[in-house]
Amino acid sequence: MKRTTFPRTWRLVACSAAVLGAALAGCTNPGTSEQPAGAGGNSGGDGQVVKESSGEGCTMQDYGAEKLDLSEAVVGFSQSEPDTAAFRAAETKSIREAAKETGVKKLLVTNANNELPKQIADIQNMLNQGADFLIVAPVNSDGLDPALAAAKQKGVPVLTIDRKVTNTHCDDYLAFLGSDFYEQGKRAADALNESTGGEAKVAILLGSSGNNVTEDRNAGFKDQVKAQYPGLEIVAEQTANFARDEGQAVAEQLLQSNPDITAIYAHNDEMALGAVTAVQAAGKQPGEDIKIVSIDGTRNAVQAIVDGQINAVIESNPRFGPLAFETAEKFYAGEAIPENVIISDDEYNRDNAEANLGNAF
CATH class of the missing domain: 3.40.50.2300 (Response regulator)
Structure with missing residues (x-):
């Protein structure tokens, strides 16, 4: 299979909900302290900024996927852990808000409660409910094979966030969005x-x-x-x-x-x-x-x-919603998506915590 090599200069900014539906190309350099605009699911002002990308690009043709209009699509989100954890609550909120702003026809949301067998069953159930595209926050890096195989059989792309799976890029899953x-x-x-x-x-x-x-x-x-x-x-x-x-x-x-x-x-x-x-x-x-x-x-x-x-x-910024749906839009627009899309993360310390409390989730 011939794949497109994706340049490391690929950059995205997870911008405000007002411009989420547009195809974006924000510019930031690795290591900068630039403050991005607010994003969907953001209870403060700290939207995600892509730092760098790596790995070969994956197109619809490479993946074997068919073109899809997200406004006519059923999208499934498989959360890994209970939303009682602040990180997961912010992540789920971000996905819900970005789905709404993108105009997705229907969003299915499940929670595996930190149980791998349940996550496998959740994904299979969403596929049975007609999911056309899946966003998955994996419980573990290993063990999702039955769920990924089921998605592959139905021709449904899987975008992973936050935790990287050990399966094959552009075959078992589309890409990984997350931190270094x-x-x-x-x-x-x-x-x-x-x-x-x-x-x-x-x-x-x-x-x-x-x-x-x-x-x-x-x-x-x-x-x-x-x-x-x-x-x-x-x-x-x-x-x-x-x-x-x-x-x-x-x-x-x-x-x-x-x-x-x-x-x-x-x-x-x-x-x-x-x-x-x-x-x-x-x-x-x-x-x-x-x-x-x-x-x-x-x-x-x-x-x-x-x-x-x-x-x-x-x-470790959990506000993946805008970037996830932006990545899906780029994929279905014919662009190649790199294997790893790595975001920038800030730091809180005694010098800046009070001033930046509003960015916390």
Whole structure:
């Protein structure tokens, strides 16, 4: 199969709902601090900006898909985890609002509640309900094969967001939209080094196993510490499954078994907020006695920075709606879509958290 090589200069801006229906070509360079316009699903002002893309381009012909008018289409969105998590709530809200602004005929929304078998069944059920295009936030990077096979059999393209699957691009799925999770881990190490003055005994609260988010956020952090920060000693790490209650329980356990811990790196804000409670229960001051750095950008975590309980948060922007539907429109307009579309993420710290609280989700 001959595919078009897609240039790394492909850029998109997830712009305001007022211009969402148009084909957009925003201009931004990797590493800039440009503030994009608000986007669908945005409770603040922090829309997504594409940083870079990579991989071969995939066209309708390559994928074996037929041209589709989204205004006549049934689109399915498979959410991976309960919307009680702020990231997932913002993500689902963004998809719903962008679908409305795009003028999609019908949007089907399901939630797998963090269960892979349910997500497979959800996707199959949406296909049976006539879904013409699927947006999937995978529970795991592996294991969606039966659902992807069912979509392929029906000729329905699958766009993945937030977590990357290990299946074949332009065969099993159209593209991946998401953050550079390895870079997020490196930036978290930078932030923790700055917060601790370069000396700390660090505990890591790991996300759930079986997905590239956890693996990359951990690898990026560890590699950066090893390469740049010899004063940061990783003394413990344990899975807390991206959950606040587990983050609290695991942090309590680690603080008891390692009373010399002076810093915590959490793979997401929910676990970090759990750690805040655990540190307080241990009779210490979070953000002071024990520095805390995490990844996401939820309003509660950014407020915790303002309150002095968390030191820094590396953003992972969940507002995928505009970019997802814009990508679908480009695909059905005949454009080649690259395998990986990577967005820029900001950072919240003691210097900017209060001023930028409105951008949190």
